Amino acid sequence: MSDDPAYRPDTRIVRAGRRPEWAQRVVNPPVWRASTILFDDVAAIDEAKAGHGKFYYGLHGTPTQWSLAEALTELEPGAAGTMLYSSGLSAISTALLTVLAPGDDVLIVESAYGPTRRLADGFLKKMGIATRYYAPGVGAGIAQLFLPQTRAVLIESPGSQTFELQDVPAICAAARAAGIATILDNTWASPLLFPAMAAGVDISVLACSKYVGGHSDLMLGSATANAEWFPRLERTTFDIGHNVSPDDAWLGARGLRTMAVRLKAQGAATLEVADWLANRPEVSNVLHPARPDFPGHAIYARDFKGSGTVFSFALATADVARRTRFIEALQLFGIGWSWGGYESLVTPVDPGARTGLPWAPGQLVRLQIGLEDVRDLIADLAQALDTA
Known part of the structure; x- marks a missing residue:
């Protein structure tokens, strides 16, 4: 574990999870592959208890x-522990199943990740769990939506695709006062940019395939919980x-060590690209929460x-072919x-899964800004806009 909890996040991200008993004399803990764990004697079997960070069985x-899980926990002040999953969606589903039971009600933000909505409208519904969607701007007013059977609020801020922000501390305070658990999909910001437990969140979920991995070559998710919820998670x-x-x-552990540096460089480039697009006549709206003109x-x-x-x-056109x-036409x-x-990525965006919220007119495009030189990325965007 890190030597001092007062270390700043950039230092903790380098040191966290590197226990000497796990790493020995090497920098990174090695790959331990195991299904069977051997015990010294029968008494050791009787004494062993399955638990996170304890040798029991490969599962x-x-x-x-444990090294990666501990590192992620140390990045989230106030957290009691972290569990790892094969994907971000798997982490979300397990967090929900930790909190919910048949007959319960869950509130999910309208702008949530599409697969989360499918999970709620399909699998949870079949389990007898009711889902209601709320507007991202509800804030403390979410208390007016609570029913006697409401057990959880699933937050995602910013929201997927259209990036609406939520007043997470206000929502969490209202939920805690009512004895309702809060789950946050914190993938966009990570604990480096938004410390979830400090805002009152009970369980914070990451799609670690994104920033933690950093190289687009693994599927991984995590759920980090406070002391109240971690044992149940x-x-x-x-x-x-x-x-x-x-x-x-x-x-994931290897990618984590450079996450802070990558986030700073890519975040700065992302905002530079967003500001440049806002001044192009072909663009009607830029949906980036760091821009001062963004709602919220x-x-x-x-x-x-x-x-x-x-x-x-949003492109200033209703022509799908022009967006295509x-x-x-983009090369980078x-x-x-x-x-x-x-690496930088682009996808068309059609948030048709919403149940009533308006969103920016025009043909939406989503960009992920990588580590390429931002001047080259802007030049590529310029030639593609001219081409289209």
Whole structure:
């Protein structure tokens, strides 16, 4: 563990999870692959208890997984522990199943990640769990939406695709007063840019395939919880049988060490690209919460420590073919899902899954800004806009 909890995040991200008993004399804890764990005698079997960070059976992890989980916990002041999953969606589903039971009600922000909505409208519904969607700007007013059977609020701020911000501290305070758990999808910001536990969140979820991995070559998720919820999260994770391969955990730990540096460089470039696009006549709206003209920017200025790497903008046209020409004219932006890696990406965005919220007119495009020279990226965007 880090020597001093007062270390700043950039220092903790380098040191966290590197226990001497796990790493020995090497810098990084090695890859421990195991299914069977051997005991010295029968008494040791009787004394052993399955738990996070304890040798019991391969399903419960080895130092390779524990190292990454401990590092992620140390990045989140106020957290009691972290569990790892095979994807961000798996982390979200397990967090929800930790909190909810048949007959319960969950409130989910309208702008949530599409697969989260499908999970709620399909799997949770079949379990007898009701889902209601709320507007991102509800703030403390969410208390008016609570029902006697409401057990959880699922927050995502900024929201997927259209990046609406939420007053997370106000929502969490209202939920805690009512005895309702809060779950935050904090993938866009990570704990480096938005410390979730400090804002009152009970369980914070990351798609570690993004910033933590950083190289677009692994699927990984995490859920970090406070002392009240971590034991239940751990139990649910083990009961369902979740396990992350030590090789993927090792890749995640390696990527984590440079995450702070990548986020700073890519975040600054992202805002520079967003500001440049805002001055182009072909663009009608830029949806980036760090821009002062973005609705809810005051929340960003109050709560966030920097910019994520992904945002959307609206072309000033209703012509889908023109948007397609623009995307396909780009040379430095790969066309592909996900984000958070070192390379720039572009995708068309059609937030049709919403149930009533208005969004910016025009054809939406989502950009992930990588580590390329920002001047080259802007030149590429310029030629693609001219082409389209």
